[in-house]
Amino acid sequence: MGTEKRITAADLSKHDTTSSAWLAVNGTVYDFTEFAPTHPGGSEIIYRFAGKDASGEYNQIHAPTLVEKTLSAKRIGPINMPPPQSTAKPTAPKPISTPVSSVAVPDAPLSLTDKLNLDDFERAAEQVFSPKAWAFINGGSNDLITLGLNRSMLNRIMFRPAIFRKVASVSTKTTLFGCDLAIPAFICPMGTTRLAGPEAEIAQTKGAAASGSIQCISTAASFPLDDILEATPKQAWFQLYVNSDRKITEALVRKITNDGRVKALFITVDLPVVSKREADERVKADNKAVTNPALSKGNNSQGVAKSVSSWFDANLSWDDIAWLRGLTHLPIIVKGIQRYEDAKLAMEYGCDGILISNHGGRAVDGAVPSILTLLEIRKKCPEVFSKLKVLVDGGFRRGSDIIKAMCLGASAVGFGRPFMYALQHGQPGVEHVFNILRDELETGMRLCGMTDIDSDPSPKYINTRDLDYLVDGDELPPLRQKL
Numbered sequence: 001m002g003t004e005k006r007i008t009a010a011d012l013s014k015h016d017t018t019s020s021a022w023l024a025v026n027g028t029v030y031d032f033t034e035f036a037p038t039h040p041g042g043s044e045i046i047y048r049f050a051g052k053d054a055s056g057e058y059n060q061i062h063a064p065t066l067v068e069k070t071l072s073a074k075r076i077g078p079i080n081m082p083p084p085q086s087t088a089k090p091t092a093p094k095p096i097s098t099p100v101s102s103v104a105v106p107d108a109p110l111s112l113t114d115k116l117n118l119d120d121f122e123r124a125a126e127q128v129f130s131p132k133a134w135a136f137i138n139g140g141s142n143d144l145i146t147l148g149l150n151r152s153m154l155n156r157i158m159f160r161p162a163i164f165r166k167v168a169s170v171s172t173k174t175t176l177f178g179c180d181l182a183i184p185a186f187i188c189p190m191g192t193t194r195l196a197g198p199e200a201e202i203a204q205t206k207g208a209a210a211s212g213s214i215q216c217i218s219t220a221a222s223f224p225l226d227d228i229l230e231a232t233p234k235q236a237w238f239q240l241y242v243n244s245d246r247k248i249t250e251a252l253v254r255k256i257t258n259d260g261r262v263k264a265l266f267i268t269v270d271l272p273v274v275s276k277r278e279a280d281e282r283v284k285a286d287n288k289a290v291t292n293p294a295l296s297k298g299n300n301s302q303g304v305a306k307s308v309s310s311w312f313d314a315n316l317s318w319d320d321i322a323w324l325r326g327l328t329h330l331p332i333i334v335k336g337i338q339r340y341e342d343a344k345l346a347m348e349y350g351c352d353g354i355l356i357s358n359h360g361g362r363a364v365d366g367a368v369p370s371i372l373t374l375l376e377i378r379k380k381c382p383e384v385f386s387k388l389k390v391l392v393d394g395g396f397r398r399g400s401d402i403i404k405a406m407c408l409g410a411s412a413v414g415f416g417r418p419f420m421y422a423l424q425h426g427q428p429g430v431e432h433v434f435n436i437l438r439d440e441l442e443t444g445m446r447l448c449g450m451t452d453i454d455s456d457p458s459p460k461y462i463n464t465r466d467l468d469y470l471v472d473g474d475e476l477p478p479l480r481q482k483l
């Protein structure tokens with residue numbers, strides 16, 4: 001590239017309109033004119049940086065390879081000015097102990113190995129994440145009611161431990177959708193992951209593999225899908241947001257089907273439209289340092305959540321399961337089940353599984369906490385469990401929480417935010433979270449008198465009286481043979 005003509009800052013600044021929008025990203029100028037209206041994060045952010053260097057904003061959210069791969073045909077050339085010093089608050093997380101970037105290590109509140117539980121990761125994240133990252137990741141919708149209930153309801157289930165059960169040796173292994181799992185836990189799909197740490201989904205997929213588990217890759221991942229799959233040694237699941245342009249989704253589903261490493265397809269249905277996330281909006285409103293007045297459409301206070309959701313298809317229906325089925329042979333799992341009637345419909349429409357989820361309290365606020373939906377499905381339509389795999393996420397933070405869900409018939413539990421907080425430490429952080437969960441799971445099983453997570457869990461091991469009155473129905477019949 002030595003002889004390539006360099007673009008000057010003056011050249012770049014002339015392309016600051018919707019009809020010619022050039023942006024510099026990491027030393028290279030690209031023509032974003034055609035791409036801007038289709039940008040999943042909204043066109044406004046692109047236009048705001050038209051004619052300018054967007055590296056600071058871009059790198060918080062996306063991996064360097066994303067623009068290189070997506071817009072290689074629109075590359076104009078190298079820029080001859082250094083990337084600007086960000087005028088916004090710093091947003092890249094600062095590592096605590098295991099450095100994941102060249103940022104200086106601050107006074108360490110807790111080293112990685114000193115972190116004893118998943119809440120330790122959350123507390124540390126609050127200290128080291130930028131305000132924007134913390135608001136987006138930790139936040140939920142409206143008054144955070146469902147966010148809080150997800151966890152507090154789990155805490156209202158009590159164990160009924162059995163004694164004299166020869167628990168010296170226990171097995172936490174399971175198999176799901178053709179994947180062997182060391183514990184029945186997986187990394188939930190999460191978008192904009194790079195806000196939490198530069199290695200983002202790469203660290204998550206490698207960390208999951210090293211721990212014998214699996215990541216469900218989000219449609220809205222920070223890294224290009226190819227990069228994540230290349231880093232995935234064996235197996236991954238994929239989460240689908242259906243694009244209003246169905247052709248884009250069809251190509252994507254065919255691609256992941258043909259890849260071979262993707263073993264299951266999760267279609268997310270609990271967020272047909274954008275939800276209201278106020279912490280997120282407030283931080284965004286605070287961060288108006290760089291604007292392009294010529295292009296401003298008046299409202300640039302929408303937060304990360306609002307802008308990322310504008311490309312979702314809000315017209316999905318149960319009939320679209322047949323459309324998906326026509327595109328892939330992979331197991332299809334509906335993510336975002338929040339009532340027993342929909343669990344039954346998923347069964348009737350031939351889905352292979354459901355993931356009970358309210359998006360971690362990020363969809364409609366006031367929705368039933370996930371553990372209660374699981375209880376409701378057990379009481380109202382227990383037949384679902386023999387036809388479908390039932391997974392659950394939302395507020396799970398302990399190995400013992402996994403046992404509670406398994407006792408109610410779940411096949412596996414998803415963990416979201418803890419694996420974002422783990423990214424402070426990159427891959428070692430992800431592995432440490434899995435280690436903690438496995439250790440807590442084994443200990444909890446032994447203390448409850450279980451030896452095999454696949455066959456032992458049953459309602460006999462838990463007391464749900466504190467929740468039962470919230471769902472009417474009969475006493476729970478056991479699902480598994482051994483009590």
Ligand code: HEM
Binds near residue numbers: 066
């Ligand atoms: C070819 C290049 C790009 C691609 C393929 C791309 C893709 C995406 C995708 C898929 C999302 C949605 C993430 C989610 O739902 O969690 C997104 C969000 C976002 N993108 Fe991009 N993007 C590109 C360029 C840029 C550039 C140049 C900027 C900065 C000027 C940018 C800033 C953002 C921001 C800030 C969000 C999150 C929403 C927000 O904070 O308002 N992107 N982008």
Ligand SMILES: Cc1cc2nc3c(=O)[nH]c(=O)nc-3n(C[C@H](O)[C@H](O)[C@H](O)COP(=O)(O)O)c2cc1C
Binds near residue numbers: 220360393
């Ligand atoms: C920062 C963040 C981003 C998320 N992005 C997605 C996504 O792209 N697709 C999706 O289906 N769910 C997404 N979710 C929801 C998670 O998959 C999962 O349902 C939820 O986080 C589980 O709750 P927990 O965080 O309490 O464990 C996201 C959650 C968070 C916290």
